[in-house]
Amino acid sequence: MVWFSYHGGHSGEFCDHASSSLQGVVEAAIDRGFTHYGLSEHCPRYRDQDLYPGEERLGTDGLIRAFDGYVDRAFALRDAYAGQIELLVGFETEKLPPETWLDAMLSLKNAHPFDYVVGSVHDIDGRWIDYSPQDTARLAEDLGGREALQLAYFRSVIDMVDRLRPDVIAHLDLVRKFEPPGFSFSVRVMKKIERLLEAIKASGGVIDVNCAASRNGYGPVYPLPQILSRAREMGIRATFGDDSHGVKTVGVGLGQSREAVCAAGYTEVSYLTRSRGWQSAAIAEVRPKGAG
Numbered sequence: 001m002v003w004f005s006y007h008g009g010h011s012g013e014f015c016d017h018a019s020s021s022l023q024g025v026v027e028a029a030i031d032r033g034f035t036h037y038g039l040s041e042h043c044p045r046y047r048d049q050d051l052y053p054g055e056e057r058l059g060t061d062g063l064i065r066a067f068d069g070y071v072d073r074a075f076a077l078r079d080a081y082a083g084q085i086e087l088l089v090g091f092e093t094e095k096l097p098p099e100t101w102l103d104a105m106l107s108l109k110n111a112h113p114f115d116y117v118v119g120s121v122h123d124i125d126g127r128w129i130d131y132s133p134q135d136t137a138r139l140a141e142d143l144g145g146r147e148a149l150q151l152a153y154f155r156s157v158i159d160m161v162d163r164l165r166p167d168v169i170a171h172l173d174l175v176r177k178f179e180p181p182g183f184s185f186s187v188r189v190m191k192k193i194e195r196l197l198e199a200i201k202a203s204g205g206v207i208d209v210n211c212a213a214s215r216n217g218y219g220p221v222y223p224l225p226q227i228l229s230r231a232r233e234m235g236i237r238a239t240f241g242d243d244s245h246g247v248k249t250v251g252v253g254l255g256q257s258r259e260a261v262c263a264a265g266y267t268e269v270s271y272l273t274r275s276r277g278w279q280s281a282a283i284a285e286v287r288p289k290g291a292g
């Protein structure tokens with residue numbers, strides 16, 4: 001039996017909008033039956049205007065120091081708990097700064113022996129798409145409407161996948177976070193999503209079936225069922241992400257990700273190991289009783 005998540009493990013120790021110590025998060029993952037657990041702390045931001053709200057007192061230097069602290073602690077925990085859980089150490093990207101993000105992300109990746117990278121886009125032109133409904137509505141207005149925002153977002157994710165080729169593609173349709181219940185993308189946007197799936201297929205990346213959306217009341221898990229089914233038809237692999245930001249959210253709602261993958265017709269789910277790379281497990285072999 002295997003149980004895993006590769007997007008999450010944020011902790012209050014190294015992330016201003018998370019809670020708990022990283023060790024607490026790891027111990028919660030062990031308690032909740034995970035066999036493999038990925039730690040993917042947010043990368044630092046390198047410009048003052050890219051700080052998340054609340055991070056101003058830390059500043060960009062503070063974020064860089066915190067990230068270095070994360071790296072040291074994560075690798076130490078990976079060794080310390082090796083007999084109980086396989087921890088994989090990575091980080092979650094930004095497409096920031098807009099002009100130099102690729103160099104910034106590649107130098108971060110090459111500075112440490114990370115096990116993997118989670119590719120995320122949270123902004124358009126340096127403005128957050130997932131922070132608040134008001135900010136996202138204003139951004140959509142400035143870009144010419146919701147569809148224009150969605151197209152800009154998916155264009156940016158395609159570019160990120162083509163150029164960075166991350167191991168895991170995070171919360172694929174994050175741009176619909178604040179859409180109302182029952183939302184679906186237009187035909188025009190679905191065509192762009194099809195292009196994104198082709199890019200993911202070509203890159204060999206694995207999709208993060210991320211339960212933060214359903215846990216927080218933002219509709220079904222990322223990505224929407226129609227997208228996940230299409231990914232399955234195209235032979236794109238899927239894995240799980242709990243997007244945990246502290247002990248309270250470790251594994252919480254991840255059963256929804258498992259259900260979504262089943263509903264999309266997958267018979268196997270992929271999980272990353274340190275020694276043998278990506279492996280696949282039959283759905284029946286995934287998730288111990290009582291977990292998630």
Ligand SMILES: [Zn+2]
Binds near residue numbers: 015017042245
């Ligand atoms: Zn976060």
Ligand SMILES: [Zn+2]
Binds near residue numbers: 120
């Ligand atoms: Zn994210």
